[in-house]
Amino acid sequence: MRHTPSELPGTLAVILAAMLWGSIGTAQALMPPERVPMVVAAIRLLVGALALLGLALASRAGRDGFARLPVRAVLLAGVAMAGYNLVFFAAIDRIGVGIGTALSIGSAPVWVTLFRFIRRREIPAPRMLAGQALCIAGAGLLVGAGAAGGGPLGGYLLALGCGAAYATYSLATSSAGQSVPSSTLAAATFLVAALICAPALAILPTAWAAQPSAAALLLAMGVGATGLAYALYTWGLRSVAPAAAVTLALIEPLTAWLCGVFILGEPATTARLAGAAILFAGLWLVARR
Numbered sequence: 001m002r003h004t005p006s007e008l009p010g011t012l013a014v015i016l017a018a019m020l021w022g023s024i025g026t027a028q029a030l031m032p033p034e035r036v037p038m039v040v041a042a043i044r045l046l047v048g049a050l051a052l053l054g055l056a057l058a059s060r061a062g063r064d065g066f067a068r069l070p071v072r073a074v075l076l077a078g079v080a081m082a083g084y085n086l087v088f089f090a091a092i093d094r095i096g097v098g099i100g101t102a103l104s105i106g107s108a109p110v111w112v113t114l115f116r117f118i119r120r121r122e123i124p125a126p127r128m129l130a131g132q133a134l135c136i137a138g139a140g141l142l143v144g145a146g147a148a149g150g151g152p153l154g155g156y157l158l159a160l161g162c163g164a165a166y167a168t169y170s171l172a173t174s175s176a177g178q179s180v181p182s183s184t185l186a187a188a189t190f191l192v193a194a195l196i197c198a199p200a201l202a203i204l205p206t207a208w209a210a211q212p213s214a215a216a217l218l219l220a221m222g223v224g225a226t227g228l229a230y231a232l233y234t235w236g237l238r239s240v241a242p243a244a245a246v247t248l249a250l251i252e253p254l255t256a257w258l259c260g261v262f263i264l265g266e267p268a269t270t271a272r273l274a275g276a277a278i279l280f281a282g283l284w285l286v287a288r289r
Contacts, residue, residue, distance in 0.1 A: 010239035011287055013232040014248045020229035022255025026263055027217045027225070034208045037092075040218070041085040042197040043209060047222020048230065049190035055231060056187040065184030073176035074185065078192025080169035085197060087162040094155025102143040103156060105253060106136045107163030108170070108246040115171060116243065124243055127285055132243070134282030135250040141275025142253045170242040173234055182235040190230065247286045254279055 028040060056062035092100035109132045116122045124132070169189075176185055208214055237245055254276055260266035 007239045010236040011244075011248065013236035014240055014245050015251055015287075017229040017233035017236065018249040018251040019255045020225045020232075021249070022252045023259055024221060024225050025256045026259040027221050031214050031217055032208045032211055034205070035214065036204045036206075036208070037089045038086065038197075038200045039204050039206055039209065040221075041089060042194070042200040043218050044222050044226050045082070045085060045190060045194040045197050046201075047219060048226030049187065049194040051223045051227030052183065052187035052190050052231060055227070056181065056183040059181070059183070062181045062183045062187075065180035066188070068180050069184065069188050070176040070179055073172045074188045075192060077169050077172040077176075077189040079196065080165045080172065081189060081193040082196035084162055084165040084169060085193070087158050087165060091155055091158035091162055094152055095159065099143075100155065100159045100162075101253065102140045103159035104162040104166070105143075105250060106139045107160050108166045109136065109243060109250070111164045111167035112171060112243045112246050115167060128243060128247075131282045131285030132247050134278050134285065135247050136282075138275045138277070138279025138282055139250045139253045142257050142272050142279060143275075167242070167246060170237065170246050174237045174242045174245070178238060182238060183231055186230050186234040189234075190226075244286055248283060250279060251283060 024044075028035065028037070031040070056065070088100070088104055091104060094100075095103075113124055113129075113132070173185065173189065179185075209218060233245070233249070240248070257266075257272060257276065261268050
């Protein structure tokens, strides 16, 4: 694992990004019941891409960075991000939100470790492996407690594929992170992802999104939980290794659970309290120097 003197700001940026992501589930729950999840994903990516583009164009360094973009890394990261959004909703349709989310986000650190071992024969330090295991177990309890089991095998494979897509995005972004400003890299990546997912807006019902309450939530989700969040995450990947970043990002289900308890009135069960405690222990192991 790499460690730099500026790793603490990057770590905090990744954690703040994950906390912003954790608000997405609550925002969707507050939208009209006729909402279409894939349309939510497509609009989220489009608004996020435009917000990131505005951020990149606001500085000369950001504008100049578009001429130096690592095209292969941007395309790979953009395709992976689009795949993550599309595959995630396909997975939860088959096996449910709880199990689908737990497998998707919980498998990402494992995929990063596996990819880096295959490519570089790199094995994380025992502390990192222990932290990852605790984070995954805690996230599983938080998201999966009370979730219905069962479902077709294809749904579980899709959820694992979702985790692999997110891991691929993180690795591709990390590899290109030092070559151009992080705002430029994030803007280009999300423009690719938004273009891939745009056909959903022409195929699926979108009239519900014009309702004032839905439009406000979609705007907040796109600008805050997507544009700002991925600007922070991309910047954080400049100093935080991908394996640590995707593990720290498991604070997302903790934030989602807290939002559910305090905003939506969901019960704070013993299993989920235990999951939160285990997740905190894992995050402490991963984040501390």
